[in-house]
Every structure is written in structure tokens, then in C-alpha cells.
Amino acid sequence: MRHRHPTVKGALSFSNPTVRAWLFQIIAVVTLVAIAIYLIHNTITNLNNRGITSGFAFLDRSAGFGIVQHLIDYQQGDTYGRVFLVGLLNTLLVSALCIVFASILGFFLGLARLSDNWLLRKLSTIYIETFRNIPPLLQIFFWYFAVLRNLPGPRQAVNAFDLLFLSNRGLYIPAPQLGEGLLAFLAAIIVAIAVSIGLYRYNTLRQIKTGQLRRTWPASLALIIGLPLLAHALFGAALHWDVPELRGFNFRGGMALIPELAALTLALSVYTSAFIAEIIRAGIQAVPYGQHEAARSLGLPNPVTLRQVIIPQALRVIIPPLTSQYLNIVKNSSLAAAIGYPDMVSLFAGTVLNQTGQAIETIAITMSVYLIISLTISLLMNLYNRRIALVER
Structure with a gap:
């Protein structure tokens, strides 16, 4: 008994599910591209008719208005x-x-x-x-x-x-201002945290081996408080504080929320x-x-x-x-x-x-x-x- 092999014509027929799936996908992609081209062309035409120049060059222009709250330095003349x-x-x-x-x-x-x-x-x-x-x-x-x-x-x-x-x-x-002992203060905190993590892991391994649990938080707390205080005494303050004061009808200095x-x-x-x-x-x-x-x-x-x-x-x-x-x-x-x-x-x-x-x-x-x-x-x-x-x- 001879087996029939599918012909090229049958493989490309619309009744083939694979052909239909690819055809529908192609139609969807072409439709989306056509809609995108129409929207872009329509937008460009409207901008040209109104004399509006597109682009991001406006970011370099001066703003000319103030902002009540800003976490970085800002003046009215900034961009x-x-x-x-x-x-x-x-x-x-x-x-x-x-x-x-x-x-x-x-x-x-x-x-x-x-x-x-x-x-x-x-x-x-x-x-x-x-x-x-x-x-x-x-x-x-x-x-x-x-x-x-x-x-x-x-x-x-x-x-x-x-x-x-x-x-x-x-x-x-009060607003914090950086002091001369900032780097030493940060280094002390990092060392204290690293040693505290090491103590915790050592205590965990010891508990697994011996079944005895010892509290490590008193030593960790002493390190996290004591080392920064020692750095403060040796290298100076990490921060200085600008305290707000009432002057006239409003406060000056400090940080305003x-x-x-x-x-x-x-x-x-x-x-x-x-x-x-x-x-x-x-x-x-x-x-x-x-x-x-x-x-x-x-x-x-x-x-x-x-x-x-x-x-x-x-x-x-x-x-x-x-x-x-x-x-x-x-x-x-x-x-x-x-x-x-x-x-x-x-x-x-x-x-x-x-x-x-x-x-x-x-x-x-x-x-x-x-x-x-x-x-x-x-x-x-x-x-x-x-x-x-x-x-x-």
C-alpha cells in the first residue's frame, strides 16, 4: 500500500492551521505598524502646523520659577x-x-x-x-x-x-551638615556591622554543633554604639547640625518638611x-x-x-x-x-x-x-x- 505525501500546494493551503496562524500574525504586525506610522505622521504634521519644535533641547533652557521643596540645590535660574x-x-x-x-x-x-x-x-x-x-x-x-x-x-x-x-x-x-570625621564614622559602623554578622553566624554554627544558644545582641549593640562613639572622640564629629530659628514671620535654617x-x-x-x-x-x-x-x-x-x-x-x-x-x-x-x-x-x-x-x-x-x-x-x-x-x- 502506497503512502501519500502532502503536496506543496496542500501545505500552503489556507486550511493548514500553521499557515493560518502565520497569516494572522503577519496581518496583526502589519496593522500595528500602519497604525504607528499614521500616529507618528499625524503628530509631526500637527506640530509643524502649530510651529512647535520637537526634541529635548528645552531641558537646557532656564526654568525661571522656584520650587518649595528640593533635596538638591536649586535656584530659579536653573534649567x-x-x-x-x-x-x-x-x-x-x-x-x-x-x-x-x-x-x-x-x-x-x-x-x-x-x-x-x-x-x-x-x-x-x-x-x-x-x-x-x-x-x-x-x-x-x-x-x-x-x-x-x-x-x-x-x-x-x-x-x-x-x-x-x-x-x-x-x-x-535640624539639618545635618557633613563634618571632618564622617569617613571614620562610616568605617566604624561598617566594621561594627561586619563583626556583628560574624558573631551571629558563629553563634548559629555553635548552636548547631552543641545545642547551646547564646545571645549575641548585647555584644552587637555595644559594637554598633561604641565604635562610632570612639571614632567621634578620635576624629571629630561626623555631622554638624543646623538648627532652625524663628526670624521674623518664618523659620530660617534647618530642614523644612x-x-x-x-x-x-x-x-x-x-x-x-x-x-x-x-x-x-x-x-x-x-x-x-x-x-x-x-x-x-x-x-x-x-x-x-x-x-x-x-x-x-x-x-x-x-x-x-x-x-x-x-x-x-x-x-x-x-x-x-x-x-x-x-x-x-x-x-x-x-x-x-x-x-x-x-x-x-x-x-x-x-x-x-x-x-x-x-x-x-x-x-x-x-x-x-x-x-x-x-x-x-
Whole structure:
């Protein structure tokens, strides 16, 4: 019996699934390329008709406006490129503060939700169900207009030991300035941390061999405090402090944390901590209850069980949704434009865009920055998640 071989004509027929798949892909790619070419041509035509020159040369032009808060030196005559750096640093600042505060607050709220104490459990539930169901923009308005803007003026500011001053102009705190003993101070801290890690590892190996556990934290604490103090005594101060003083109608010197930063940090930290608390609770409850019983049968105290047994296993469930909350913090920080906090959106996609008319360039730069920040956070969290993941052997 003779076997028929498929002909070239049959192989290239539209009834062949492979041919159809390739044909549809080619059509999709051609369509996307055509749409992109049309959009680019239409954009260039509109820019030419309005006399707008495209490009990034505007970054070298003088901005001509002031910025209330800047982590680097900035003057009104600086360039738009400098404005970009100021906005970027302000965005990173508020994002980092919110991530830290929301993580700490959310962790303890998540534990409180599982507490045996009825009052603590109910209070944490009320907190979570209240703040996670109110839009973050409304929470920002509440902290800014209802709380912080109603604080007393600079002359009646809340004074803490003549070092901290809280008023409706913001929180004024001493500003650090580098001293001659900075390098020695940093070297002392690095040596103290390295020795502390070595002591901890030595104690762990000793516990495995002998079964005896010795506390290393007193020695580590003494090293971390004592060595920097010794460096300070031998090489001079690592930092000098510029203390704020009331002069006229406002404070001079020190570092000012403006109300917009405080309102944004409070609102986003409180809002996101409610979601993180539920993630923590779900992660702990995802650990099989047999792990609790096994730890209890070994006589481990509840804090040790939570720290050494439950949390390490719960992290494998917690990290992926926690990454999404960190990304939400970065993206929600763009709501700062509603109260005038000088972040990337307010400065670059707002003021700079209005002054230069370079809409495509400013929006593209702003979108790229948020994309890079989000991808970096995702990369770091995924690397940590991969490190703690269970590996089957």
C-alpha cells in the first residue's frame, strides 16, 4: 500500500492551521505598524502646523520659577533638566517614606487582625474596612485641608526642645551638615556591622554543633554604639547640625518638611497599610495549622513561633501581592499634584509642559520614569521572592 505525501500546494493551503496562524500574525504586525506610522505622521504634521519644535533641547533652557521643596540645590535660574531631577527626587522621597511606613503599620495591623484580644481585633478591623474603602485623593484632602492647614502659625508653632517646630508652614527639623570625621564614622559602623554578622553566624554554627544558644545582641549593640562613639572622640564629629530659628514671620535654617509632603505621606501610608494588613493576615492564615501545633509541641513561645516558623513560610504568599501594593504607592504618589506637592507630575508634566509646550517630550519622560521605578521595584521584589521560594530536589 502506497503512502501519500502532502503536496506543496496542500501545505500552503489556507486550511493548514500553521499557515493560518502565520497569516494572522503577519496581518496583526502589519496593522500595528500602519497604525504607528499614521500616529507618528499625524503628530509631526500637527506640530509643524502649530510651529512647535520637537526634541529635548528645552531641558537646557532656564526654568525661571522656584520650587518649595528640593533635596538638591536649586535656584530659579536653573534649567528644566534640574527641575526634572528635583521632581524625580521628591517622587522617590515620598514613595520611599510611604513604602516604609505602610509596611510597618500594615504588618502590625495584620497581626492585630489575628489577635486573641477581642478589642484589638475589632479596632484593627474597623481601621482596615474604613481606610481601604475611602479613595486616596479624599484622604489626602482630609489630612491636608482639615488637619495640617489648621495648625498654628510660625509664631505659635509647637516647640519641642527648641529643635523641632511644627506649624502650618511645615515641620522644621535640624539639618545635618557633613563634618571632618564622617569617613571614620562610616568605617566604624561598617566594621561594627561586619563583626556583628560574624558573631551571629558563629553563634548559629555553635548552636548547631552543641545545642547551646547564646545571645549575641548585647555584644552587637555595644559594637554598633561604641565604635562610632570612639571614632567621634578620635576624629571629630561626623555631622554638624543646623538648627532652625524663628526670624521674623518664618523659620530660617534647618530642614523644612512641607505640609504637602506630610499630608501625602500620611494619606498614602494609611490607605495602603489597610491593604497590606489584609495581605499579611492572608499569608499567615495560608500556613498550615500543623506548623503551629508542631512549634507548640516543641515548647516554642508564640513570638518565636511567629518569627521563626510562621512568617518565613507566609512570606512566600505575601511577597507577590505586596509587590503590587508597592507599585500602587509609586503610582498613587502622582496624586500629589492635587495639593501642590512638587513631584514629577506636578513639576514636569504640569509646570514645565505649560511653559514650554513640549507635551510629547514631557509626558514621555514622566511616563518613562514611573515605568523604570515600577520595573525596578518589581525586579527587586521578584529577586527576593525567588530567594525565599521552596526548591524541590
